[in-house]
Amino acid sequence: MRIEPLSPNAELRALLERCGLPVADLAASASLQCYGVQRDGRLLGVVALESYDAVALLRSLAVAAEARGLGLGQALVRFAEREAAARHIGRLYLLTNTAALFFAKLGYQATARETAPPAIRMSAQFSGLCPASASFLSKRLED
Numbered sequence: 001m002r003i004e005p006l007s008p009n010a011e012l013r014a015l016l017e018r019c020g021l022p023v024a025d026l027a028a029s030a031s032l033q034c035y036g037v038q039r040d041g042r043l044l045g046v047v048a049l050e051s052y053d054a055v056a057l058l059r060s061l062a063v064a065a066e067a068r069g070l071g072l073g074q075a076l077v078r079f080a081e082r083e084a085a086a087r088h089i090g091r092l093y094l095l096t097n098t099a100a101l102f103f104a105k106l107g108y109q110a111t112a113r114e115t116a117p118p119a120i121r122m123s124a125q126f127s128g129l130c131p132a133s134a135s136f137l138s139k140r141l142e143d
């Protein structure tokens, strides 16, 4: 299945909402790039990068319930990592309430919030949309 750039349209928002992920800041994030996988005209999975120079938030990872367990989530993360590395982003950060173990298997490590770069700290996800109890993880990318 091909992973392609996607605008944050109504279908994407609906998928994120069904997966319990924030949508309030999608329009406001100028640095946001979304990628999605479609089958038969239906959006099955999505991931996004919110980039700030040499770092980015990996966010909005969601796979439709009927397409889970097939490797799509991992493929979307790996795709976002390749895209980020191609843009010379050296580290990806993320917040998650429910999938810390999923990301740990992909090499993401628990990270102290105080060490987050200012741009990440000021993002809507970090500063308000994700609860303080959310896990904060990061991964260094190879060039």
Ligand SMILES: CC(C)(COP(=O)(O)OP(=O)(O)OC[C@H]1O[C@@H](n2cnc3c(N)ncnc32)[C@H](O)[C@@H]1OP(=O)(O)O)[C@@H](O)C(=O)NCCC(=O)NCCS
Residues within 6 Å of the ligand: 019, 020, 021, 059, 060, 061, 062, 063, 064, 067, 068, 069, 070, 071, 072, 073, 074, 075, 095, 096, 097, 098, 099, 100, 101, 102, 103
């Ligand atoms: C997390 C999510 C993207 C995984 O997508 P997926 O396509 O089912 O994942 P994959 O098929 O690539 O990977 C499946 C593997 O991940 C594990 N996994 C899936 N969801 C997990 C979770 N929430 N926590 C821990 N492990 C998880 C599965 O047990 C499986 O492990 P295995 O390979 O050892 O058997 C999907 O469950 C989802 O959309 N969840 C709701 C939204 C969310 O939590 N997003 C992440 C926060 S940004």
